[in-house]
Amino acid sequence: MSIDLHVHSSASDGTLPPAAVVQAAWAAGVTALAITDHDTMDGVAEAMAAAERLGIELVPGVELNTDRTYGEVHILGYFIPPDAHGFYSLLAQRREARVQRGLKMVERLQELGFRISFDDVLRVAGGGAITRPHVARAMVEAGCVASVQEAFQRYLYTGGPAYVPRDPFSAFDAVRAILEAGGVPVLAHPGRMTEEGKQLIPALVEHGLQGLECYYPEHSPEETEHFLALAAKYDLVVTGGTDAHGPGSGHDRRIGSVSAPPGAVEALKERRERLVRQGRRS
Ligand code: AMP
Ligand code: MN
Ligand code: MN
Ligand code: MN
Numbered sequence: 001m002s003i004d005l006h007v008h009s010s011a012s013d014g015t016l017p018p019a020a021v022v023q024a025a026w027a028a029g030v031t032a033l034a035i036t037d038h039d040t041m042d043g044v045a046e047a048m049a050a051a052e053r054l055g056i057e058l059v060p061g062v063e064l065n066t067d068r069t070y071g072e073v074h075i076l077g078y079f080i081p082p083d084a085h086g087f088y089s090l091l092a093q094r095r096e097a098r099v100q101r102g103l104k105m106v107e108r109l110q111e112l113g114f115r116i117s118f119d120d121v122l123r124v125a126g127g128g129a130i131t132r133p134h135v136a137r138a139m140v141e142a143g144c145v146a147s148v149q150e151a152f153q154r155y156l157y158t159g160g161p162a163y164v165p166r167d168p169f170s171a172f173d174a175v176r177a178i179l180e181a182g183g184v185p186v187l188a189h190p191g192r193m194t195e196e197g198k199q200l201i202p203a204l205v206e207h208g209l210q211g212l213e214c215y216y217p218e219h220s221p222e223e224t225e226h227f228l229a230l231a232a233k234y235d236l237v238v239t240g241g242t243d244a245h246g247p248g249s250g251h252d253r254r255i256g257s258v259s260a261p262p263g264a265v266e267a268l269k270e271r272r273e274r275l276v277r278q279g280r281r282s
Contacts, residue, residue, distance in 0.1 A: 002259035005034040005059065006076065006188065006213065006241025008249075011043030012063075013131040015246030018043035021255070022050035022058065024246075028256035032265050034059035034241065036076050036188075039094040040129045059265060062091070063188060064174040065166060071194035072158075073171035073187070076213065076239075079272045080183035087181035095129045097167035102130040108162040109135075109155065114144045132156045132163075133249060148250030171200060172207050179208045184271045186211035186239050190227055191219040205234045210271045215240025215260060217253045237267040 008014030009021045016024065018035060021043075025033045033056060035047045044060045051058035062077045080087055106118045120138040121130065128134070136151035145151045155162040178185040187209055190198060201209075214227040215238075231238045240260035242253040 001029050001031050002256040003032045003262070003264055004030050004241050004244070004256050004258070005032075005061070005078070005186075005239045005260050005264065006036050006063070006216075006243045007033060007255060008037055008063075008243070008245045009035055009043040009047065010126060010128050010246075011035075011040050012037035012129040013133040013245060013249065015249045018047035019050035021244075021246070022047050022054060022056065025255050026054040026056050028254070030056060030256040032057040032059060032260075034061040034076075034078060036061035036063045036241070038063050038065060038129050038131055039091050039098065041080065041088070041091065042128075057265060059268070062183075064094075064169070064177070066169045066171045066174050067166065068168070068170055070196040070200060073174075073193060073197050073200065074189065075171060075174035075178065075209075076186040076188045076211075077174075077178035077181070077183040078186065078268050080178065080181045084181035084183070087177060087183075090177055094167060094169070098130040101164045101166060102135060104164040105132070105135050105156070105162050108164065109139070109144070112155070112161060114139065114142070116142045116144060133245070135162075136250065137248075148248075152250070171204060175204060175207045175209055179275065182272070182276065184210045184237075184268050184275070186213060186237065186268075188213050189216045189218065189243065190214075190230075191216060191223040201230065202234070205236070208275075209236065210275075211237035211239050211268065213240060214238045215258045217242055217258055237264065237271060239264050239268070 009018040048058045064075045124138045125134040136148040139151045175185045212231040244253045244255040
């Protein structure tokens with residue numbers, strides 16, 4: 001039995017449709033699951049229906065990737081209500097920026113001599129938010145590279161020859177947007193951040209961060225201990241998730257293979273209620 005609070009579907013760069021993600025989670029013994037796609041909550045309704053059929057709890061979520069001089073900081077947002085219109089238009093804006101960025105990455109690849117078009121990327125994305133993995137998969141399909149890994153390692157890595165940065169957005173903006181929407185902001189995979197990024201944690205807490213993803217497949221036991229201590233120090237909800245992207249994604253992590261502690265979902269709900277009482281919701 002496990003609680004997986006960080007999983008992607010084909011609404012962004014996961015390879016499985018939302019209902020299939022829920023099915024895979026259920027088969028792996030997951031009792032509570034959060035769908036946390038990049039810049040979209042379009043997969044939540046389908047996942048919710050599947051979760052109801054299978055009798056597992058589905059937590060609505062989203063992942064906002066931010067990057068500045070301190071490197072990548074990813075903020076998860078849980079329990080954003082369906083009527084948070086301002087937040088959904090922010091997501092729509094960010095997805096549109098992802099389309100423009102995808103076009104530029106394809107141009108770079110064309111300049112590098114690859115016969116690939118943006119339509120190939122759109123086809124691979126199947127209506128989901130456009131991400132680098134879609135560009136990578138389109139490159140594999142077009143025979144430009146042998147694998148998604150090769151596409152990243154040679155062309156799409158941050159700063160790579162076909163890399164284009166995402167629209168600028170700060171970790172603080174992400175926390176603020178989630179709070180204003182009535183959701184609960186949680187820092188994703190802190191172990192993957194730069195040292196400079198990790199130094200931001202106290203300031204993020206000051207800005208209303210509510211939780212820390214202590215349990216994560218790439219965290220060493222020492223890192224997990226360290227982040228558990230930080231969560232205790234700053235009174236943050238301890239969460240955990242696999243960041244599974246599905247088979248063929250190039251970096252699949254087995255869904256349900258790490259777990260948030262029992263009670264994590266209830267703790268997030270309590271934070272949501274507390275924030276509403278405090279009037280953090282605008
Ligand atoms: P983007 O937000 O469009 O820049 O895409 C970032 C996504 O790329 C991350 O969320 C990961 O899922 C994925 N990613 C990053 N590095 C790799 C890699 N080496 N292989 C496969 N996927 C990757
Ligand atoms: Mn991803
Ligand atoms: Mn992330
Ligand atoms: Mn993720």
